[in-house]
Amino acid sequence: MxxxxxxxxxxxxxxxxxxxxxxxxxxxxxxxxxxxxxWQFVCHVNEVAQSGAYVTFDIAGERAVVIRGTDGQVRAFHNLCRHRGSRVVPDARGTCNKAMICPYHGWAYNLDGSLRGIANKDTFPPMQAEKWGLKPLDMEIWNGLIFIRFQPGPQPAVAEILTRFDAEIAPYDLAxxxxxxxxxxxxxxxxxxxxxxxxxxxxxxxxxxxxxxxxxxxxxxxxxxxxxxxxxxxxxxxxxxxxxxxxxxxxxxxxxxxxxxxxxxxxxxxxxxxxxxxxxxxxxxxxxxxxxxxxxxxxxxxxxxxxxxxxxxxxxxxxxxxxxxxxxxxxxxxxxxxxxxxxxxxxxxxxxxxxxxxxxxxxxxxxxxxxxxxxxxxxxxxxxxxxxxxxxxxxxxxx
Ligand code: FES
Ligand SMILES: [Fe+2]
Incomplete structure (x- = not known):
């Protein structure tokens, strides 16, 4: 040692x-x-174990949500409604049913971040749903820990930064x-x-x-x-x-x-x-x-x-x-x-x-x-x- x-x-x-x-x-x-x-640590994968489970994370004027989709995948997005910027999930952690429903005017997003529906859609000009999904964030999972990044920066991947600890951490089975x-x-x-x-x-x-x-x-x-x-x-x-x-x-x-x-x-x-x-x-x-x-x-x-x-x-x-x-x-x-x-x-x-x-x-x-x-x-x-x-x-x- x-x-x-x-x-x-x-x-x-x-x-x-x-x-x-x-x-x-x-x-x-x-x-x-x-x-x-x-890279910022948000939570462990087992804190978002079920479909629709989410954890939010705020720092430096930025807001993120990490959420597990119906397909079992964990994804990270800006927690920012594309309509007028409300948080799409309001709490520090929780579970959405099949969609994230914005608490302001009710726009709905699928758990994979895509736009699901607009309230009073006919009061807007035609909008292509695929352009109005939640904005995704860089995300990496290391030993079950979820890290996100709001902008690309000088750091390499988390796995590369922490590689010198790989052998020491393995027996804890952190994931x-x-x-x-x-x-x-x-x-x-x-x-x-x-x-x-x-x-x-x-x-x-x-x-x-x-x-x-x-x-x-x-x-x-x-x-x-x-x-x-x-x-x-x-x-x-x-x-x-x-x-x-x-x-x-x-x-x-x-x-x-x-x-x-x-x-x-x-x-x-x-x-x-x-x-x-x-x-x-x-x-x-x-x-x-x-x-x-x-x-x-x-x-x-x-x-x-x-x-x-x-x-x-x-x-x-x-x-x-x-x-x-x-x-x-x-x-x-x-x-x-x-x-x-x-x-x-x-x-x-x-x-x-x-x-x-x-x-x-x-x-x-x-x-x-x-x-x-x-x-x-x-x-x-x-x-x-x-x-x-x-x-x-x-x-x-x-x-
Ligand atoms: S700000 Fe989200 S629906 Fe209006
Ligand atoms: Fe101390």
Missing amino acids: TKNISPPKDWDRSGLPGWAYFSQELFDLECAAIFKTH NMIPATSNSLDDVIPVNWKSIRDVDNEGYHVRQAHPGLHQLYGDGYFDEPFDKGTSRSVGTFNEAYGHRWSVRKYREILPEATHLPQPQQRQWIYFGMFPNFVLGLYPDSVIFYQELPKTATETLQRGMCYRRPDESRQMKVARYLSGRIDRDTGGEDQMLMVWSCEATKSSAYDGVVFSDLEYGVKTYHDHLRHLLPVMEQTTVPELGKMARKNADILAKGIT
Whole structure:
């Protein structure tokens, strides 16, 4: 197994400039250059298991719906009625009978996105149905996980980005897992989305800020640097006595997960994919979490847990306990996110200084600066000039 990779000597430990955590102009650029053009995880195929089942997904001013057709195929569309732009399916998730009926004037779309019917059709000039279907989106299914993209971008296929994890993820049989909605996460946090990533991209804070997690894997935890849009972290259980009830019980109760190779039976492994997706492989379940920015200073963090369909009672209890450890950890992280984000507006803020253990944050920032080099600027560009400035730097090839 790869051990923590040491950073080069004299690396830049200073992080992104403070203004990058609250600038509305930068947020608009991020929506265009990052969130619209990079793969976004929507849901697992078993969350849309039946014909007509759908899940919607909103980000960066875009709206999507992923829906299973009568032919069993999953498809993704803009959730945007071709008449006047209403959502065609209104809820976060649900099931349509044979058609998606727009709640505004009642246009109907088949589950494959084609136009089925127009209310009061004779009040429109003749319209060719095949030109008025829902607009399809790029979609890819990887190990049962559905990803979409609103615009083509710099990333290759999801399977290509994540290929280095193929062997490690295979024994979890993720594609056949089912959602365990009792362990879901849905929190709006009053911070810039990068403050969430920054906290999550390093394990230096685990010892101090997460007593439970530290008891679970203590010093057996390491982060690999961010590499070509992906990251990997591993926590191997520390089997010594733990004071926290949930951690002690979790390690005691967790049965042998015989479908996994020996080391993975006592590890939590995290894979990250740029910009905002983390998958956690646990012996009892697989979880994900993801940041969906709402504004420059407000972010929805969502997550879900998936379990094996033939889960034993004992594994169910273990999963309950791992969810409890995760909830505690998430609560502890939120405070750190808020404090570090707030700090960027303080008159005392001089930027940050990273430890070698925070090299994962720096390498993630490198990826951001590569896409939006305006983030190299220590002072915020003049109001209204940010997009121009960024385009100029990109044109000169300085990244
Ligand atoms: S906006 Fe959908 S039917 Fe009018
Ligand atoms: Fe944390």
